[in-house]
Amino acid sequence: MTALAKKTSTKRRLLLASDRSDQSSELASILQSVSEVDTISTSDIPDVPAGHFAGIVVDINLRSAESVQRVRNKLRTEAYSSMPRLFVLADALHHGSMQAWALGATDTISRPLNAEGILQRIRAAFPDNDGYDATDRGKTLNTGVAAAHKVMVKIFEKLPAGAPLTLNDIVEAENKILKAIKHSSLREWLTTVGCHHTASYRHCLFVTGFAVAFAQHLGMREDDQRRLARAALLHDVGKAFISVDLLDKPGKLTDEEMNEIRKHPRLGYDALAGQGGFPPEMLDVVLHHHEFLDGTGYPDGLRDDQISDIVRLTTIVDIHAALVENRAYRLPFTHAKAFMVMEQMGGKLDQHLLQAFRPVAMGSSY
Template identity: 40%
Template sequence: MFFKARRAAMAGLSRETVGDAQVALVDLQDAGQAGLVALKAWEGVAGIPVICLFDRKNRRELIQAGALGKFEALDRSEPVAVLLTRIRALTGNDICKALPPGLSRQTTEAYRKSNAFLESLTLSAIEGADIEVNLMSESAAEMLTALSLDGLSVWLNAVHTHHSGTYCHSLMVAGLAGMFARHLGWPEEACLEMIAGGLVHDIGKTRIPLAILDKPGKLTEKEREIINRHPDIGRVILKPRHELSVAIKKMAVQHHEYLDGSGYPDGLTGERISQDVRLMTICDIFAALTERRAYKDGAPPRVAVSIMKQMGPKLDQDMLSQFARMVLEDRFCAVKRSAKSAR
């Protein structure tokens, strides 16, 4: 989720498999002899930096890392943030490079800060650290200002450039939720909380295998079952996080609940589902419908709204009617839908 990446077998390294990669990350866990031989010949394959992950307590891996002295070695027990910092230094990665030309300073900074928060959120979920609520609040404020100045379509066209389908989806839902809350005339504090909730709502996906999240094809029934666990996983992650509001936690756990009780994970009905969660559910479904996936085109906004209206008692139809008024404006319909996947 942090960088555009692909997997390659060590034993099958070639200029073709390396391609345009800027850095290689090699895990020495259970490394076979063929892979190690190929790794030693790396400089003849591609002149890019190599970081080898090893376990300092594992004598075999320690010896292997020592034998590969010309490459960087990093103990696997180090915090993930250490590895990310090193990769970023080697690649000079700037998430804003792919943004559309001519984007305003406000939207660019909102995108940068929101992405920084999503990265910190992922690290928090991985390492059990506190969520950076100050960064979350700053990101929400920057995004709301950008939405107010430049409009929703500009924001969505920007976030669709992200390499991670999961991050793109979270940024899209956050923008939709903030703008919709403002469209409904909710107070600014409530708009900011909806944006924060959109950024956090899929935190459970940080523990879903990327092979499933980024699968370039339709999910199997078993894979869909795994994906559907993410609200419960989010509940486990967020339960001890007292730094987050109850409302934001509910958005993460309940955004797949339906008013008629047919949703998950708890089968909630009617008044047990708050207005915040109802709004988040509408934005989440609309984002999923309009994003393109590897195996299907994204639906145009008008078609997506029609599909949602056909869901009848599952959704708050009065709220959906208000949402339709917002997203079916001509300037919104000019949004360039993403080729990324978000499930």
Template identity: 35%
Template sequence: MLLLTDESERGRRLAKQLGVTHSLWRLRSGPLPQEASAPQAVFTDVAFDNEAAVHWLRRTLQALKRNDIPVVCLLRSEDRREEVQAYALGATSVLPADASDEDILKAIDALKRRADIDLAVEPVRARIVQASSSFDHIMTAGRAGDAPCSQTLSDHANGVLAAVRQDGVKAWLHALRSYNDVTYQHCLTVTGLAAAFASRLGFGARDRLRLTRAAALHDIGKARIPLAILDKPGALTPAEWAVMRSHPLIGYDLLASRDGFCAEELAVVRSHHEMLDGSGYPDGLSGREIGDLVRLLTICDIYAALITPRPYKDGMPAADAYDIMVRMGGKLDGDMLAEFRHIRDDLAFDVTG
């Protein structure tokens, strides 16, 4: 395994902690030594606020010229943009720099076991990186209390539509499995499902774009939720749930007074947790008070929440998640859910495998 670091002392400590043979290479110019030119896996431990180090890391990873090498980036901060940058550089997975030895070894083992499967979705990774980068602009605007650029939103939605059309929703969701940011992974999952569902329903180009834009926007209110709640590795307390449940109204208030967002998109942001039987939130809407676009997106949102792994639980297999939604009865639109069964059938893999 090759370890790329800009601090030799940290690198030596990491190599010793892991107790495995490493090729340790300090940050400097020049080609990699012969013994480090064909590693089975690469770990990077580089400060992303160091422009020279990032440039060196990008050049070094490109020089390896093999896209089947697992690359794990250790991140020294919790800045979400750092994770996006890591994936843009070619990371297969990311871990915090203070990850335990056990977590690092588990990451190596998981990457090796998935190597053959991952090759099948490697072409999708570039599209995932592009989509996560454009989605980051959406969430960055939200964190600043502003609305995202409508054109940026459309470009993001069109990119997801094109990727799902070309590669299929199965490959899209499979490639997202290595994405560690829970909120980003969930939103990109929902957007991919919405793109596939719109195509399945035979929507025209305008309606496909509208549903996919709405999917990308639906959780923008979470940009204003504290990370301690958003990323909590366990069940939320009642007080924390109250804060979390405020995200639809926060998102709606961010967008409602801005140009570029249609009434149906705003309704999705505000009402994607409403249920047809009136048991949802924030407004307790029921029946005909809930529009078709909201009903479609709610199905995608719940399904994504069930199949996506969390730090405190595994994701469900596709069929099991769908069965749970069927048992929700009058909370969801039965006709739309019946059509969504075809999306379930397309996902003929265990997302937790």
């Protein structure tokens, strides 16, 4: 058997550290369907893990100061410093989430456990060798998606918990994203992203893929491609401050709920402007990506020349991404139908820019 064949048949290996032996058996059985799992108590976490682990899953009482301190002391050692770590929350309460991120969580899952959702998060959070793609193309794509996902975690999980988001966080990801889409394809990016990630993550990653592919199609300079990648990654940052139950509500929103959703551009702008360090054009996209040329958008009712080119482009890819995504309240539109709907929006969108987007939209079916 070749070295590659050996690598292809190797499952990921995870360390499950738990002080909830009565509750972790269900989790262990779920993990075992995609991983080899070594289950230990938190008091038995070794200073140096024996063998290679793709990551560690921690299932502890995050309200117990003793448990938290025990895990913190173990995970702060050099042996665990670069190991991805997924924490199990007893619920979605803010306190437990904050404790998990303070302990260096790279992702979290909540009880009650949902097997399908957990397996999606495991595949996203921890690398594996099952189905290993040895091509540079495949590795580049996976690296780009992972880098973008890392930014989403910082936006939607860590930022609301008080952890700062910096421009460097975005810059670190952009090279890998640009390279992934350039050396694979927009279709492959959308397919990979569409297989997992929560709804808010998936939307931002779809928008990023469309924005970068559109910029590359237009022949923009690499600096401009970077600007668009940054703007797309950040455009919905304000949704981090909106209730997940509201964002993912299956069904029509009430007027009151819609007004709450429409606060997200201002919330995102205020958060980033307050931290400082973000270029004005990125803040412009965050605040104005729901503005329309005819003045019917929000939050400021801008018109025509008041709306910058980078905002016009982001608005187009944002709408297209939303239409072709699978939502709880409707099936996804085909790319052709989505584009037709956008054409029918007439003077709300920059129709010259929209027509330039046509080859990107029509060539991205997955």
